[in-house]
Amino acid sequence: MRPSTSLTRQTSPHYAKALILYLLFFVLLWTVLTSISHKAPDLDGMEELVWASSFELGYIKHPPFPSWIMYGLTQLLGRPVWLSFFAGMLASAAGLVFLWLLAREFLSPRLSFLVVLLASVNIYFSLRGTIFNHNTAQLWSIMASIWFFYRACRDQRLSDWAWLGVVAGFALMTKYSAVIQFAAFFLYLLASGLWRHGRTWQGMLVATITLGITFSPHLYWLHSNDYAPFLYMDKSLAAPTRWQAYSALLSFTLDQLARLSPMIIAVGALYYCYRRDLRQKGHHVSDNNVNYGAQIHSREKQFLLWVGLSPFLSTVLIAALLGSHLDASWATTFFVLYSFYFLFAIKGAEPLQTKRLLVIVLIIQILMATGYALARGPLAWETGRKSRSTFPGPEIASQMQAVWRQHVPATPLRIVASDTWLGGNIAINTSPDAQVYIDAQLAQSPWLRDADLQCGILVVFSRQTRGEPAASLLQLYEQTHWKGLEQLHWSSANSPILDLNWGIIPPSPSCEAAR
Structure with a gap:
């Protein structure tokens, strides 16, 4: 049942303001600490910074919407390292x-x-929220889809169905795994009996139309590019053997428990406070004996169970049947409703328990953010661990610019042929115009044209960072006029030595910048 109007009017603005203040603290805490502790973004964050070189309708690995967001942010703020952390926390x-x-x-x-x-405090919202990839970027659109789906099912207004189609289209243009959540919607319609209502079918038709309109630009791109992301997705799901797939499935499940553990700790702390109150005040304390979940109507309970549990359970079941590989981070959006379930484990006076939870959550957030920053910053540096957070991107960029100016003094460095990680670190620390020629393949670098390659190319690869370079990159390296090797430590003196194999293709006479 919905809360009374008087209660809503009395307390809603107070808690809405509290929510805004908490989310501001939440975003700033994680963004600032990761920005201080990291010299480079995470791999996925770097990928988005590189892909944001242009506004494309699709990319060879994924649909485009997160890169559109990053493109807009880079147009406003440039390409600082902290931008990927900030974008992830905004999502x-x-x-x-x-x-x-x-x-x-x-x-x-x-x-x-x-x-x-x-x-x-769910790890996907907090710690892994700092990683702006297609999983984190999908959090808002999946959650928005669930909200509009609930409203559409309850009120059967065509406007809610239409908005459901729009945000579902954005979710699908973020990552195709959105269909898992859509399948959960379908299961709820079956379980609730709403599929029998003609109004539901009208609404689904409207949602399908608006989804199709929203998704159509990327669908056109997919058709024009031989559905390349689906080939990448197929490779990602492949497991060498069925037993390896089952082993990975067990690890996948245990990882999810670990990533939900901060929520379990928070609820455990609240339960401890509740039991302490009972011991101090006796067992006849009013309103202490009913769990908070009892306030949820049976209709909403059914909705939360089907829509909230189906994504994880159906994914595990299908992966077990097909022997597919699952990566832990693919479950990022599977647990967005799990905090509702924990309401059934919380008792006690609501005002007091809410204040306590706020304190508990603030402590957990500060401890997690500080611990993560220390582990990825000073500790990783001192131990010399190969952490992307301590990768010397600025130093490498400075070295490569010096090499470039030595051989091509009259033309600025604009094109870096390399893998996404190494090339991205050089490009974002060089100039706003520097772009990455990913693995020397135009198909992976749609922001480049043949004419762009006429103004010189710096080819760089490191077996220490990403292993054996792509064959296409090695082939381009063999065509370079000058070659060399630069070396430096990954971080401290205890860290591995990076091998920077570089080569330069000078600008051609047709390059205007070289004239």
Whole structure:
């Protein structure tokens, strides 16, 4: 049942303001600490910074929407290292906003705030929220899809169905795994009996139309590019043997438990406080004996169970049947509703328990963010561990620019042929115009044309960072006029030595910048 109007009017603005302040703290805490501790983005964050070199309708590995977001941010802010952390935390915070909107449909503002607090310590919203990839970027659109789907099923307004199609289209243009959540919607329609209503079929038709319109630009690109991302997805799912697939499936499941553990710790701390209250005040304390989940109507319970549990359970079942490989991070959006389930484990006076949870969550967030920053910053540096956070991107870029100026003094460095990681570190630390020629393949670098390659190319690869370079990159390296090797430590003196194999193709006479 929905909360009373009087309760909503009395307390909603208070908790809405509290939510805004908490999310500001949440975004700033993780963004600032990771920016201080990291000299380079995570691999996926670097990939998005590189792909944001141009506005494309699709990319060879993934659909384009996260890169569109990054493209807009880079146009405003350039390509600083911290931008990928900030973008990831914005996506995470936006997902929590839509979680609040869903909770407000059938819970009081206080319990809705509690639901968001619990969800925010989920590792996918917090620590891994700093990694702006297609999984994190999908948090907001999946959560928005769930909210609009709930409203559409409850009220049967065509406007909600239409908006469902739009945000579902964005979710699909973020990562094709959105169909797993759509399948959960379908299962709920079957379980609830809503599929029998003519109004539901009208709504689904409207949602399908708006989804098709939203997705159509990328669909055109897919058709024009032989559905390249599906080939990449097929390779990602392949496992060498069925037993290896089962082993990976077990690791996948255990990883999810670990990533939900901060929520379990927070609820455990609340339960401890509740039991302590009972010991101190006796067992007859009013409103202490009913769990918070009891306030959720049976209709909403059915919705939360089918829509919330189906993605993880169906994925594990299908992967087990097909023997497919699963990566832990692919489950990023599978647990967005799990904080509702923890309501059934919480008892006690709501105002007091909500304040306690806020303190507990703040402590957990600060400990996680600080610990992560220390582990990826000073500790990784001192131990010499090969951590991407300590990768010497600025130093490498400085060395490569010096090499370039020595051989091509009259033309600025614009094209770096390399893998995404190494080339991206050089490009973002060189100039706003420097772009990566990924593995020396135009198909992977749609922001480049043949004419762009006439103004000289710096070819760089390192077997220490990514192993054996692509054959196409080695082939281009053999065509370079000058070659050399630069070396430097990954981080401290205890770290591995990086091998920077470089070669230069000078500008051709047709290059205007060389004239």
